[in-house]
Amino acid sequence: MTDILLPRDVPLGGLRAMNVRRTLPQRQRSLIGAWCFLDHYGPDRVADTGGMLVAPHPHIGLQTVSWLFGGTIEHRDSIGTHALVKPGELNLMTAGRGISHxxxxxDEATVLHGVQLWVALPSAVRDTEPAFRHYAPPVMHGEGWDAQVFLGSLLGSESPVETFSPLVGAEIILDAGTTLTPEVEPGYEYGVLVDFGAVHVNGEEVTQHHLAYVAPGEPLEILADDLSHVLLIGGRPLGEDIVMWWNFVGRDHEEISEARNDWMAQISDNAGLVQDGTDAYDGRFGIVGDHLTPIPAPVMPNARLKARA
Known part of the structure; x- marks a missing residue:
């Protein structure tokens, strides 16, 4: 089974912020493997959009995967990481029990173009210690294709970055007319996002900004109609229901509500303090070493949050 998932436009950080195209989650599909969130943006000229300006905000129960096609983004987090997100280099942040970033x-970025993804942590390890990893994968070459494998194993390349569930993630460029049939892992499901160009995945047409879903047990054949640039993600189905709300991934309403209350209490306690980590109470989520005002959490909905498979 190959389904085509269409994106929806979402303003990142407010109504006048840069727009992203979100293909996960959506009503008909919440996860691909443990991948639970996929934002795709650009190429956008920073002079027109104002670029990315996301002030400190919290996460629990997930990993963030930042992968750029163009531009640079400065990442700061509450475990002391200060890193640049650059094209072709993986930045993976594990939130675990709680982190903020x-x-x-x-200033050097004239164009922004890339993806931001989340991975839901399995229940048994969702309270793990926060962490950060960086990895610059080699470029692999084949007949009519180039690829970088930043997570998992594919096309003869294996990432050394450990994950908490079986996953794969890769950026692939295909010449027009190229057919790629990578060896699939038994039990994996896959997603193919088209950044530019047009491809057929198992015979189904996938056009720019759309995401093809391939169910476990199905083959994976990607035929490039034009010069095409795609992102491939996949993994073994998580096999757990999750609750996603704002920046949190949990298992029930109470867990999410507790995380929200902890964040709001922390930023309230630190009201008026310089966010430099010296005079502020770091709370559950820690203090990000910059001078941006932390983002308050939205009000919880009146109805109970429901888990999604």
Missing amino acids: SEVST
Whole structure:
């Protein structure tokens, strides 16, 4: 079974912020493997959009995967990481029991183009300690294709970055007329996002900005109609229901509500303090070492949050 998932436009950080195209989650599909969130943006000229300016905000129960096609973003987090997100280099942040971070495009960035993904942590490890990893994968070459495998194993390349569930993630460029049939892992489901160009996945046409879903047990054949640039993700189905709300991934309403209350209490306690980590109470989520005002959480909905498979 190959389904085509269409994106929806979402303003990142407010109504006048840069727009992203979100293909996960959506009503008919919440996850591909443990991948639970996929934002695709650009190429956008920073002079027109104002770039990315996401002030400190919290996460629990997930990993963030930042992968750029163009531009640079400055990442700061509450475990002391200060890193640049660059094209072709993986930045993976594990939130676990709680972390906060900010993302700001650099002054040198004239164009922003890339993806931001989340991975839901399995229940048994969702309270793990926060962490950060960086990895610059080699470029692999084949007949009519180039690829970088940033997570998992594919096309003869294996990422050394450990994950908490079986996953794969890769950026692939295909010449027009190229057919790629990578060896699939038994039990994996896959997603193919088209950044530019047009491809057929198992015979189904996938046009720009659309995401093809391939069910476990199905083959994976990608035929490039034109010069095409795609993102491939996949993994073994998580096999757990999750609750996603704002920046949190949990298992029930109470867990999410507790995380929200902890964040709001922390930023309230730190009201008026310089966010430099010296005079502020770091709470559950820690303090990001920049001078941006942390983002308050939205009000919880009146209805109970429901888990999604």
